[in-house]
Amino acid sequence: MKLTDFDTLTFDCYGTLIDWETGIFEGLRPLLERVNPPLTRDQVLEAHARHESSQQAYTPARRYQELLPIVYKRLAEEWQVPFTYEECLAYGKSIRNWPAFEDSASALQYLKKHYKLVILSNIDNDSFTYSNAKLQVEFDAIITAEDVGSYKPSPRNFEYMLDKLEKLGERGIQKEKILHTAESLFHDHKPANAFGLASCWIYRRHSQTGFGATMNPGEQPTVNFRFNSMAEFAKAHQEALLQK
Numbered sequence: 001m002k003l004t005d006f007d008t009l010t011f012d013c014y015g016t017l018i019d020w021e022t023g024i025f026e027g028l029r030p031l032l033e034r035v036n037p038p039l040t041r042d043q044v045l046e047a048h049a050r051h052e053s054s055q056q057a058y059t060p061a062r063r064y065q066e067l068l069p070i071v072y073k074r075l076a077e078e079w080q081v082p083f084t085y086e087e088c089l090a091y092g093k094s095i096r097n098w099p100a101f102e103d104s105a106s107a108l109q110y111l112k113k114h115y116k117l118v119i120l121s122n123i124d125n126d127s128f129t130y131s132n133a134k135l136q137v138e139f140d141a142i143i144t145a146e147d148v149g150s151y152k153p154s155p156r157n158f159e160y161m162l163d164k165l166e167k168l169g170e171r172g173i174q175k176e177k178i179l180h181t182a183e184s185l186f187h188d189h190k191p192a193n194a195f196g197l198a199s200c201w202i203y204r205r206h207s208q209t210g211f212g213a214t215m216n217p218g219e220q221p222t223v224n225f226r227f228n229s230m231a232e233f234a235k236a237h238q239e240a241l242l243q244k
Contacts, residue, residue, distance in 0.1 A: 001198065001224055003240045008140075008173045009111060009200075010161065012152075012182035013121040014098070016202050017108070017230070018131050021213050023098025024048055027091050031072070034081035045213040047075060053215050056122070056151035063124035063146050068092040095123070096130035101204070105136040107230035114237065116140040116173065120161050120180075122151045122187065141168060152187040158195050179225075181233070185217040193221045200225040202233065 069088035182188030
């Protein structure tokens with residue numbers, strides 16, 4: 001299997017293209033300043049993953065920017081620190097400030113010359129507009145949890161994506177031509193395995209232990225390619241072209 005076997009890249013966004021762990025940690029600072037003893041960054045991210053995943057399962061149709069305030073409230077209760085409703089709402093809106101990884105925009109601009117680019121994200125449409133501006137590329141399709149009414153790793157999100165891509169353009173996009181590209185083993189690679197999709201792991205946390213802001217996937221899913229950054233992915237594609 002080679003990178004040049006595919007004509008479409010379907011991307012998770014947050015954790016893969018947007019540095020959501022930094023965004024989450026910075027957005028939670030009002031709470032973290034009240035926690036005693038202080039928590040490590042990974043303790044914060046792992047607690048966030050637990051509450052986020054649970055809330056997404058209970059309220060799958062709630063928009064992400066409206067779901068995060070509930071996560072903020074649950075974290076404040078767990079850590080037994082005071083909070084205000086205004087802080088909860090501000091955290092939901094903090095998505096628009098989450099930074100892109102430094103290599104995301106340039107890698108996407110290069111890959112756009114060789115692939116169709118598609119977003120499959122646990123985000124709402126309004127929040128994604130702010131992230132899209134940071135990524136500086138026009139995606140061929142944007143599929144959000146708001147569109148589907150559920151959150152990954154629900155199979156509904158992948159079913160919806162495959163159905164829509166099959167109808168995209170004059171000829172549509174077939175599953176065997178899709179390379180699903182993501183950081184999260186839990187949200188993306190495990191369901192991609194279930195749907196028979198080839199996958200590329202952008203292992204942003206390669207220098208860290210644990211799973212950070214994503215849940216433990218349990219059994220390790222299969223990945224067909226692994227790179228530690230989007231820059232590495234783009235470089236590998238350039239090398240694959242030279243070998244054709």
